Amino acid sequence: MDVDRQGFIRELREICGDNIITDRPRLRVYETDGLTAKRQVPWVVVLPSNISEVQQIARLCDSHRVPLVARGAGTGLSGGATPHAEGVLLSLARFNRILSVDSENMLAKVEPGVTNLAISEHVEHLGLYYAPDPSSQIACSIGGNVAENSGGVHCLKYGLTVHNVRKLKLVSPQGDLYEVGSEAFDSAGYDLLAVLHGSEGMLGIVVEVTVKLLAKPEAVCVVMSGFASVESAATAVGDIIATGILPAGLEMMDKPAIQAAEAFVHAGYPTDAEALLLCELDGIEAELQSQLDILQAVLQKNNALDISVAHSDADRARLWMGRKSAFPAVGRLAPDYFCMDGTIPRKQLARVLGEISELSREFGLPVANVFHAGDGNLHPLILYDANLEGDLEKAEQFGAKILELCIEVGGTITGEHGVGLEKIDQMCVQFSPAELAVFHGVKAAFDPNLILNPGKAVPTLHRCAEFGAMHVHAGQDKFPDLERF
Amino acid sequence: MTSRDMTTLLLEQVQKATAHNMPVTIEGQGSKRFYGHTAAENTACLQISGHSGVIEYEPGELVIRVRAGTPLADVNQLLSSNRQMLAFEPPDFENRSTMGGVIASGLSGPRRPYAGSARDFVLGVRMITGHGEVLEFGGQVMKNVAGYDVSRLVTGSLGTLGLILDVSLKVLPEPEAEVTLGLPIARQELQSRLRSMQDMFPLSAAAHQDGVLYLRLSGSEAAIQSARQKTGGEETDSGFWQKLNTLACFSSAKELWRISVAPASQIFLKEAEVIDWGGGLRWLVDPGFDPREQLAGEDGHATLVKYAEAKLPAGVELFHPLPPHVLNLHQRLKQQFDPAGVFNPGRMYRAF
Known part of the structure; x- marks a missing residue:
């Protein structure tokens, strides 16, 4: 990174005063999200307390080409909020207010750091609730839910986050404040609201979320x-x-x-x-x-x-x-576990579970399965012990095999946890270079200097070539034009 | 139902268009020619209606995958024979809308507030972008967050980002029973009446025209009976929804504005000829003014759906003007998907 570090931190301090962390012991708090296998201490953490500060931080990072990683509650399971060693970690923890409830239009306007469950609790007296309920709902933030397009046990009927958010206010990497979506049922132009859902902090920083509320069923x-x-x-x-x-x-x-x-x-x-x-x-x-x-x-x-x-x-x-405690419950069976998130056509369930248990024997690692059966979203939990030599690598390979199996049966590598760092190599299996190029195009349209959450969600074509494994799709080599490493 | 895969031919046509910077208008059966700006005279037509047929449909998976040229009516019929439906109730204009146009326009019918919009049910698309390649985004599964959600971005983009080859949609079970009721209610009482129905579960449509509140209840017989006790009203012709959805009830309008706002908004309550979507959609017929000026302080947007071409002032937009940063994002996305600018240029906004 070619930047005057002391000068940069001075400028950050001018923006957000004491709400900045630069000492290693306190930085370590942020070294990981829910994917604890990946750890990285950030260069610096900022905790802005208003939108204007977020705009100034974004502008500063963009002008110096310093990576900027936004973080909500840090409960994500794919490493989407894993910090960048040379970058700024922007915590939205101070954005924790419920701004307004509009019971006539059945909407709530909240800041991104508000927890998922807090919204439902806040509107309970009105007979209303917010439908998506990821298992981490007591801790996960609504901003993170938008970034990952989180689901939950009720999304078969009530949809994912993208179906339950009406409007977002965002800060662009250039520091512009803008809105997408509307309190109306649709909005003019392209559906940018949909693209931003599940974009894993790669396209913009969400600073306000307007969610749809539902009447509690009788x-x-x-x-x-x-x-x-x-x-x-x-x-x-x-x-x-x-x-x-x-x-x-x-x-x-x-x-x-x-x-x-x-x-x-x-x-x-x-x-x-x-x-x-x-x-x-x-x-x-x-x-x-x-x-x-x-x-x-x-x-x-x-x-x-x-x-x-x-x-x-x-x-x-x-x-x-x-059911909602299944992850921590399984976590008691072994020192560590890896949670996978593939989605498959429902009819393939018996076959996929059968092959997973075969792989489990092959790798010598036990696995427990929790499954959103209605919508085909699997969560195999691979048990391992990071202190045992080679166990983590085995678990990662086992996980990769499961994801590739999901693609093979017509599914996807991630239903609701996101790609992050964890599944980035499997993106090379699921998408062709031309498809990945479209993703890079979307990224460039929103973030021309590529400062937001670099290295996550969408692999570079060279990374895919290096990852190799010679992915053959419909009988064709996916990277005929690229040199092999 | 005919089934024919014309991917190779369509790909060649797109490659030819991009190689020579020749703009094309993508068209199925042309049922939505009235929607959006008209193409420049020399624009070639890229016909997709021959590329048709159901690729995959397994009712137990709640997913259907169809080619873009497949008639909507055929899809509706197939689903209905399996007691399923497209829950966003897309309009079938002149009975010849095709699935490509359904997705490209992203229009949803009266069920929208209660079941969701076109994009809510899109699971994946296969498309040709301006780079002249066949690409696939999303898939046939209900939950998928691998990569950006390009399939939903393409939904409602009026063909400006590329040519949709096929689309996978989530389908839902058809309700066991359905009834349409008419209640005489003055416009000024409409909103308080609608509010009292916010937690009424079998409600699947609510619109107001000429002093009558039309309600549609969908669900089990028991659920409908129980809801009817609360609503009152007489059973009336369910054909009302079809006429509204296809704009047939506005056939005499010279100028038709579609105003989308929050359901409880106070704007145009009196002026609107019809109010649909439980308050969220207001139709203005020949208002004699540009409603967009009055919408300035509202969170909503207006579309000029029907107009006399000759009377349209030069440079006026049909879709609601976008704020500068958002327009800029549109132009940059368009540039990424269609660098030569060949797909439906100006159909949505004059700038791209």
């Missing part, structure tokens, strides 16, 4: 059932969809995940089952009972072992608690 119930095999649970999922019922949530766990969750939170899961389905139905009272009858008939037809129905808030919360 009635909700959660049905839990165990199965003697993963296959029969998978068939049941397809059969449920085929009835025409759209469940609010439809989740599956395999035996290791069931046992870990049960031991951790005592949700009342059947620990002898090979697979567990959680199906939430919501809507109006008059409709729910008939749907429940149909659902139970489908489950019985697929030889569900024990079916229980939770109606009360407390019972439903208990059943979901097991």
